[in-house]
Amino acid sequence: MSQLLNLPPAEWPAWFKERGVPAFQGRNAARWVFQRGATDWQDMTDLPAGLRDDLALDAPLLSSTAETESGAKDGAVKTLIRYPDGASVEAVHMPGTAGHTICLSTQVGCPVKCQFCASGLDGLERNLTAGEILEQALWLRHRYGSFDRVVVMGMGDAGFNLDATLQALDALMAPEGFGMAARRLTLSTVAPAGCLPQFAAWGRQVKLALSLHATTDALRHELIPGVAKRSIAETLREADAVFEATGREYTVEYVLLAGVNDSLSQADELRRLLHGRRCFVNLIPYNPVSGLGFRRPEGSHCQAFADLLEKSGLPVKLRLSLGRSADAACGQLRRRKAEQG
Numbered sequence: 001m002s003q004l005l006n007l008p009p010a011e012w013p014a015w016f017k018e019r020g021v022p023a024f025q026g027r028n029a030a031r032w033v034f035q036r037g038a039t040d041w042q043d044m045t046d047l048p049a050g051l052r053d054d055l056a057l058d059a060p061l062l063s064s065t066a067e068t069e070s071g072a073k074d075g076a077v078k079t080l081i082r083y084p085d086g087a088s089v090e091a092v093h094m095p096g097t098a099g100h101t102i103c104l105s106t107q108v109g110c111p112v113k114c115q116f117c118a119s120g121l122d123g124l125e126r127n128l129t130a131g132e133i134l135e136q137a138l139w140l141r142h143r144y145g146s147f148d149r150v151v152v153m154g155m156g157d158a159g160f161n162l163d164a165t166l167q168a169l170d171a172l173m174a175p176e177g178f179g180m181a182a183r184r185l186t187l188s189t190v191a192p193a194g195c196l197p198q199f200a201a202w203g204r205q206v207k208l209a210l211s212l213h214a215t216t217d218a219l220r221h222e223l224i225p226g227v228a229k230r231s232i233a234e235t236l237r238e239a240d241a242v243f244e245a246t247g248r249e250y251t252v253e254y255v256l257l258a259g260v261n262d263s264l265s266q267a268d269e270l271r272r273l274l275h276g277r278r279c280f281v282n283l284i285p286y287n288p289v290s291g292l293g294f295r296r297p298e299g300s301h302c303q304a305f306a307d308l309l310e311k312s313g314l315p316v317k318l319r320l321s322l323g324r325s326a327d328a329a330c331g332q333l334r335r336r337k338a339e340q341g
């Protein structure tokens with residue numbers, strides 16, 4: 001267990017003190033891990049050798065291993081992180097013109113069971129702890145260098161494991177942790193009951209990405225069974241309250257599925273739903289998953305959908321999906337490894 005990573009970085013000195021080690025060594029160790037990229041106690045050359053050995057036995061820093069890499073032509077690399085109980089998740093490193101972004105998972109499997117997603121096929125295996133979420137960031141930095149942005153959009157839905165996810169985000173922002181600005185972090189969720197009010201009360205300027213994917217309750221419930229009791233109207237009202245609490249505009253994520261939610265009348269309905277709201281729209285042409293039966297719309301059709309929204313004054317981004325060419329959609333790398341045994 002990565003028990004130390006489950007503690008806020010500011011509490012590391014007290015943890016050391018409880019074990020009879022001077023508190024400053026806890027601050028020193030946190031600096032090594034979060035700012036200098038250590039992934040092993042033995043990396044911390046200014047800690048006494050005996051202490052490093054004791055810590056390695058008592059509190060291994062990283063519980064997980066980083067296994068398979070799957071690279072795409074655009075430079076995105078997926079890594080499979082495997083925990084001691086055999087559970088595995090995907091974490092992704094994505095280079096970009098505005099810096100490097102990493103994408104983290106919050107659950108093993110996913111309870112939401114979106115009909116178009118590989119991660120949801122087998123349901124939820126278990127939640128990750130805050131430390132296990134942070135381990136993904138530590139592995140990715142160890143392998144690919146520092147990163148500038150973090151998106152919590154990998155396997156699972158952060159809204160269904162919110163306490164651990166917010167704790168991990170706090171460690172990413174803490175001065176004794178990674179020291180990142182809140183504005184460089186994004187949390188994505190389908191927004192189950194209670195999630196957005198908790199996020200608003202937390203009050204950090206972390207960006208909310210709301211996975212909407214439909215313009216009617218009936219279609220959203222069909223596509224996203226995990227929010228079958230929630231109305232779009234209530235969900236958007238709660239997202240507005242997040243803006244009121246944080247001053248941060250939110251993103252509406254909309255996966256374009258050919259013949260399902262991509263008609264121009266649905267674009268018009270989306271325009272109507274979002275009119276006057278402090279949000280912008282991320283349109284994501286679908287990455288097909290074998291066996292699921294959904295298709296990616298033609299590029300020109302995606303553009304027409306985007307144009308209709310844009311003409312009404314909504315800020316829109318038609319997103320090129322990084323990682324498209326290799327196990328691109330979320331959950332595919334893990335699924336392929338599981339099938340290979």
Ligand code: SF4
Binds near residue numbers: 114154155
């Ligand atoms: S798209 Fe996200 S929320 Fe939906 S099943 Fe996949 S991982 Fe879960």
